[in-house]
Amino acid sequence: MSDTEHRDTIVRYTPRVRTNHWLLALAFVLAALSGLALFHPALFWLSGLFGGGPWTRILHPFIGVFMALVFVFLAATVWDDNRLQAADWQWLRQWRDVVNNREERLPEVGRYNAGQKLLFFVIVLCLTGLVLSGIVIWRAYFSLYFSIGVIRLAALVHAVCAFVLVCSILVHIYAAIWVQGSVHAMVRGTVTSGWAWKHHRAWFRQIIHAAHPRTGPD
Amino acid sequence: MALQSLDIARRSATTTPEPQVRQSYTGTVAKLIDTSKCIGCKACQVACMEWNDLRDDIGTNVGSYDNPPDLTDRSWTVMRFTEYENPKGDLEWLIRKDGCMHCADPGCLKACPSPGAIVQYANGIVDFHEENCIGCGYCVTGCPFDVPRISKRDKKAYKCTLCSDRVAVGLEPACIKACPTGALVFGTKEDMQQHAAERVADLKSRGFEQAGLYDPSGVGGTHVMYVLHHADRPQLYAGLAADPHISTFVRLWKGKTKPLALVVMGLTALAGFFHFVRVGPNEVDERDEAAARQALESAQPRRPPPGAGAAERRP
Numbered sequence: 254m255s256d257t258e259h260r261d262t263i264v265r266y267t268p269r270v271r272t273n274h275w276l277l278a279l280a281f282v283l284a285a286l287s288g289l290a291l292f293h294p295a296l297f298w299l300s301g302l303f304g305g306g307p308w309t310r311i312l313h314p315f316i317g318v319f320m321a322l323v324f325v326f327l328a329a330t331v332w333d334d335n336r337l338q339a340a341d342w343q344w345l346r347q348w349r350d351v352v353n354n355r356e357e358r359l360p361e362v363g364r365y366n367a368g369q370k371l372l373f374f375v376i377v378l379c380l381t382g383l384v385l386s387g388i389v390i391w392r393a394y395f396s397l398y399f400s401i402g403v404i405r406l407a408a409l410v411h412a413v414c415a416f417v418l419v420c421s422i423l424v425h426i427y428a429a430i431w432v433q434g435s436v437h438a439m440v441r442g443t444v445t446s447g448w449a450w451k452h453h454r455a456w457f458r459q460i461i462h463a464a465h466p467r468t469g470p471d
Numbered sequence: 472m473a474l475q476s477l478d479i480a481r482r483s484a485t486t487t488p489e490p491q492v493r494q495s496y497t498g499t500v501a502k503l504i505d506t507s508k509c510i511g512c513k514a515c516q517v518a519c520m521e522w523n524d525l526r527d528d529i530g531t532n533v534g535s536y537d538n539p540p541d542l543t544d545r546s547w548t549v550m551r552f553t554e555y556e557n558p559k560g561d562l563e564w565l566i567r568k569d570g571c572m573h574c575a576d577p578g579c580l581k582a583c584p585s586p587g588a589i590v591q592y593a594n595g596i597v598d599f600h601e602e603n604c605i606g607c608g609y610c611v612t613g614c615p616f617d618v619p620r621i622s623k624r625d626k627k628a629y630k631c632t633l634c635s636d637r638v639a640v641g642l643e644p645a646c647i648k649a650c651p652t653g654a655l656v657f658g659t660k661e662d663m664q665q666h667a668a669e670r671v672a673d674l675k676s677r678g679f680e681q682a683g684l685y686d687p688s689g690v691g692g693t694h695v696m697y698v699l700h701h702a703d704r705p706q707l708y709a710g711l712a713a714d715p716h717i718s719t720f721v722r723l724w725k726g727k728t729k730p731l732a733l734v735v736m737g738l739t740a741l742a743g744f745f746h747f748v749r750v751g752p753n754e755v756d757e758r759d760e761a762a763a764r765q766a767l768e769s770a771q772p773r774r775p776p777p778g779a780g781a782a783e784r785r786p
Contacts, residue, residue, distance in 0.1 A: 261764065291584040291607065293729045294484035306585050306605030307626070352746065354753045392608030392621060404612050405720035408582075412724055416732045420739045427743030432753045446767060447760030452753075457763065461770040 262443040263460060271442055273327045280320035281422060287313040288415055314391050321384045328377060334364040335374070341367035361455040368428070375421045382414035476639040481591040483583035499595030500638060501660035502647065504568050505670055505698040506708065507679075508654035511536060511550050511566040518649030519548050522634060542569060544622035547631040548646060551709035567697065567708040568646070568655070571618045571631035573597045575691030578717040579628075581725050582613025588628075595660065595694040596635045601627040613725070615690060615715040633694065663696060670698045689716030 266274070287309045290299035300309040340360040344351070344367040350358045351368065365373070389399050389407035396404055429435040434448045449457035478493045520526060527545040530538065536552040548570035555563045577597045580589040588603035589610060599610070599619070606626035610619040619628045634644035642648075643657040656666060667684040674682035683702025686692050697711070705711040 261760075261767065293733055294486050294584070294586060295730075295733065297484060297584065297586055300605075306603070310605045310607045353750055356753065390608070390612070392606070392611070393626065396608060396611075401612070401617065402718075402720075405718045405724070408609070408612050409720045409724040412729070412732075416736070419736055423736065423739045423743065427740075427746070430752070431743070431747060434755060445755060445760060446763035447755045447757075450763035450766065451755050451759040457766070461767055 261446040263446060263449050263457075264442055265438045265444045265449075266442050268442065270327070270330060271439060273323060273330070274439055277320060277323045277327055280316055280323055281418075284313065284316045284320050285415075285419055285422075287316060289419075292412065292415065311393075314387055317383060317387050321380055324376065324380055328373075331365070331373065335370045337367065337370055338363075341370060344368075345371075356451060361458075362453050363455040363459070364453060366453070372421055372425055375417065379414040379418040379421070382410055383418070386411040386414065477596070477635060478593040479590045480593045481580060482587050483580050483589040484586040493593070495593040495595075498659040498661050499593075499694060500633075500657065501595065501663040501693075502573075502633060502644060502695045503656045503658075503663040503667055503698065504695065505654045505656070505667075506565065506567055507670070507674055507682075507698060507700055508652045509550075509566045509568065510652055510654075511552060511564075512651060513538075513550050514649040514651060515568060515646035515655060516546070516548055516550065518645040519631075520546075522637070522645035523547065523632070542618060542620055542630075544620040544624075544629040547571070547629065553707060553709050555707050563700070565700075565708050567711060569709065571597065571633070571695065572616050572690070572715075573631075573633055573694035574615070574715075575693065576717065578613035578615050578690070578721060579610035579619055580613075581717060582609040582721055584609055592635065594638065596633045596638065597694075598632050598635050599628055599630060601625075601629070604628050613717065613721050615712060615717060631695075660692075660694060667696060667698050671702075674698070674700055685711070687712070687715050689714050 286299050287303050289296045290303070290306075290309050291297075291313070297306075300306045303309040303312055340362075343360050344362065347359055350356070386407035388395050389404055390396060390411060399407070429439070432452060434444055434452075438444045438448075446457070449460070478495070479489055480491075480495075482489055525545040525547065527539055527543055530540065532538075533540045537549065539546050539549060542549050548568055551567045551569050553565040553567070555565050557563050573596055575595065577589070577591060579599075580591060580597060583589045584607060585603050585605045588600055588605065589597065590600060591597050604627040606621060606628070608619075608621050608628070610628050611617075611621065619630045621628050634642070634646075637644055647655045647657040656663065658666075664684065664686070671682045671684060679700040681703040682698070682700050685697035685699050685702060685705055697705075697708075699705060699708065699711075701707050705713050
């Protein structure tokens with residue numbers, strides 16, 4: 254762990270953002286497991302984790318609503334830093350350099366790289382789709398307000414959005430393991446200067462060029 | 472209604488073959504509803520209530536003979552009355568006994584995510600096993616005939632069982648037993664088709680040239696069939712579906728896409744693992760730390776010596 258040698262650390266995620274992120278992660282895991290239980294018979298056994306089929310059916314939508322609410326707060330915090338810029342398209346075009354750890358060839362990255370930004374907007378789209386379609390197929394309270402055609406479409410949209418979201422989050426989780434120091438950043442809040450220099454140099458420069466040693470916007 | 476005396480041919484949310492050694496060699500069963508003989512007495516509704524121990528709430532008059540006005544969790548069959556003025560200007564009172572059609576290809580069973588909550592017996596009856604029902608309502612989404620109803624009391628799905636408990640012991644369904652005009656008949660599907668053919672010939676001889684049997688192929692045929700005077704226009708009978716089939720949305724939702732999606736999710740996780748094995752982690756090394764230190768120092772020439780903690784950024 255290089256950060257034990259180098260005391261130069263930079264705060265990347267404040268306690269508030271970390272709390273927000275991990276609440277979201279917890280909600281996602283619970284929503285995904287309970288949702289996958291109903292997604293395909295091969296995974297119905299997951300309903301046992303929630304107290305059986307009926308409890309899975311009862312809990313899943315509430316977990317989903319909680320996840321969406323938690324995400325709204327996180328999204329409001331990180332929205333500005335996730336705007337796609339010209340350099341991001343260049344970064345995406347060089348995806349081969351990205352996956353092969355040839356980071357020195359890439360354009361300098363701000364607080365978030367283009368992959369993180371894309372993930373952010375995929376989550377925005379999927380969660381919006383999941384919430385809207387989820388309300389329509391929430392049989393206990395809302396399905397009675399919708400026609401059968403809308404309900405059928407919503408069931409399909411819900412499954413498609415869930416599939417895309419699960420795949421995206423799998424990539425997100427792996428990326429955090431792959432880019433060492435990321436998990437530490439989200440658990441403890443800090444990164445080393447070297448980490449910021451290597452992975453988010455434009456963000457690093459922005460911080461050190463600030464008149465006083467304070468972090469950028471969170 | 473779980474009954475082990477009937478062999479199960481198909482079971483919801485089950486991906487392995489059902490026991491198939493015992494087959495229905497004498498053919499499947501069917502209920503034939505002859506709308507041309509029905510007088511709308513609702514004896515079948517009463518028989519259904521009695522046999523199945525169902526008592527629906529007392530409702531209100533909605534301006535027609537339909538009572539209750541719709542299928543409910545406790546009204547598994549309902550007479551639907553339509554006043555149709557034919558091209559000659561005569562009134563025809565079309566009465567249809569509505570309820571589960573017991574499709575050969577049931578949309579409810581296809582949509583159900585709970586193993587064994589919906590079964591199809593070897594004799595063709597589609598039955599809900601409420602003890603396995605989780606109350607999600609996917610059966611409602613899948614049904615092409617708008618039949619299943621979720622109970623407000625227990626959040627479980629209910630519908631006509633075709634008296635699977637009676638049929639299992641060699642009795643005809645309760646509604647059949649109660650019908651005073653012979654509009655309801657029960658037997659093997661083959662016998663019912665033959666009987667229907669005679670009825671259709673009779674109706675045609677009486678001027679109903681479009682008379683016919685309603686056994687829609689879109690759902691693989693049904694184990695509840697209608698003889699209709701106007702088989703060319705089933706919609707006349709309180710909106711009976713002209714071409715019922717499992718919706719394309721439901722097929723996409725519950726078809727091959729789901730196992731495919733599972734495989735893709737698994738491959739995504741695997742791709743990560745093998746990326747780690749082949750390419751390895753993206754790590755920060757001493758050169759990066761040195762470069763960062765240099766950048767820091769050049770930006771802050773009057774920076775206090777390291778160890779004073781001044782470089783540590785605080786939120």
